[in-house]
Amino acid sequence: MKHRLLGALALSIGLAVTPAKAATEILNASYDIARELFAEINPKFQSYWKAETGEDVTIRQSHAGTSRQARAIIEGLQADVVTFNQYTDIEMLAKNGLIAADWKSRLPHDSSPYYSAPAFLVRKGNPKNIRDWGDLAAEGVKVVFPNPKTSGNARYTYLGAWTWALKQFDGDEEKIKDFMVRFLANVPVFDTGGRGATTTFVERKIGDVLITFEAETHNIRKEYGDQAFEVVVPSTTVVADFPVSVVDRVADRRGSRKVAEAYLNYLYSDEAQELLAQRYYRVRSPAIAEKYADQFPPTELIKVEEVIGDWDKIQELHFASDAMFDQLMRRTRR
Numbered sequence: 001m002k003h004r005l006l007g008a009l010a011l012s013i014g015l016a017v018t019p020a021k022a023a024t025e026i027l028n029a030s031y032d033i034a035r036e037l038f039a040e041i042n043p044k045f046q047s048y049w050k051a052e053t054g055e056d057v058t059i060r061q062s063h064a065g066t067s068r069q070a071r072a073i074i075e076g077l078q079a080d081v082v083t084f085n086q087y088t089d090i091e092m093l094a095k096n097g098l099i100a101a102d103w104k105s106r107l108p109h110d111s112s113p114y115y116s117a118p119a120f121l122v123r124k125g126n127p128k129n130i131r132d133w134g135d136l137a138a139e140g141v142k143v144v145f146p147n148p149k150t151s152g153n154a155r156y157t158y159l160g161a162w163t164w165a166l167k168q169f170d171g172d173e174e175k176i177k178d179f180m181v182r183f184l185a186n187v188p189v190f191d192t193g194g195r196g197a198t199t200t201f202v203e204r205k206i207g208d209v210l211i212t213f214e215a216e217t218h219n220i221r222k223e224y225g226d227q228a229f230e231v232v233v234p235s236t237t238v239v240a241d242f243p244v245s246v247v248d249r250v251a252d253r254r255g256s257r258k259v260a261e262a263y264l265n266y267l268y269s270d271e272a273q274e275l276l277a278q279r280y281y282r283v284r285s286p287a288i289a290e291k292y293a294d295q296f297p298p299t300e301l302i303k304v305e306e307v308i309g310d311w312d313k314i315q316e317l318h319f320a321s322d323a324m325f326d327q328l329m330r331r332t333r334r
Contacts, residue, residue: 032193086152
């Protein structure tokens with residue numbers, strides 16, 4: 001019995017110090033409307049990885065609003081990498097010890113390999129004549145976008161409207177709030193993520209305008225045909241970065257760091273940047289950005305961090321419990 005106990009102890013010690021076997025499968029937890037994008041990217045990365053290493057790799061996907069994804073990872077979802085559309089949701093993982101505090105500096109452009117901006121998708125002929133943010137607060141206009149509490153996509157929409165009003169009303173806070181109340185009161189339903197909002201607008205035929213990432217507006221047109229919808233890019237809009245990170249705690253435990261890091265670096269490659277540009281994302285490669293420049297109409301792109309402050313401040317002022325969004329929503333119900 002003594003020998004068996006010693007053997008079991010030795011075995012447990014051996015298991016404790018044995019490094020994790022290199023993983024041949026990773027899970028990418030991503031934002032809600034990225035399904036089709038990564039369905040294209042993943043096979044290309046698999047071919048690249050096979051050519052580079054001779055190894056096969058399986059890439060699994062999880063899609064939801066990024067705040068929901070972050071909470072799921074904190075609660076145990078074993079994602080090796082995250083490809084989000086909001087810095088705050090990766091910061092949430094860093095604050096919970098899942099990702100290194102310096103994650104943003106590990107890849108170029110603050111770990112954002114591509115970006116987009118909120119734009120409008122209207123029904124063919126634009127019957128409500130929606131041209132800019134101000135039109136979204138008009139009586140009788142129904143606006144569709146997700147809930148800013150659960151969707152990074154929606155937070156950019158909200159901030160796009162806010163920054164337009166900030167400029168339009170020369171910083172007059174009461175006028176800005178009045179506009180935002182009318183704008184938010186025109187939303188018939190807040191879905192939890194971008195894909196749900198698309199379904200509400202496209203398939204359930206609710207609303208006059210869908211606000212989502214510029215890339216998504218074009219992809220919807222491509223999927224459903226140009227005869228059904230038109231894209232409207234407002235006079236000003238906000239830069240929507242798409243930050244990425246290895247989930248350090250998961251990758252180190254599973255032994256997937258090598259392939260996880262390669263996967264994220266691949267998003268900066270010319271091959272991936274070309275694919276992103278073809279799907280109407282704005283890319284970091286100067287040559288590919290120039291090649292596709294004509295597909296993006298002129299607009300003033302605003303970095304919300306330069307107008308409001310860093311994302312911690314944005315979260316505190318606008319999206320925390322009982323912050324500005326909650327206050328404005330209460331006013332819509334009066």
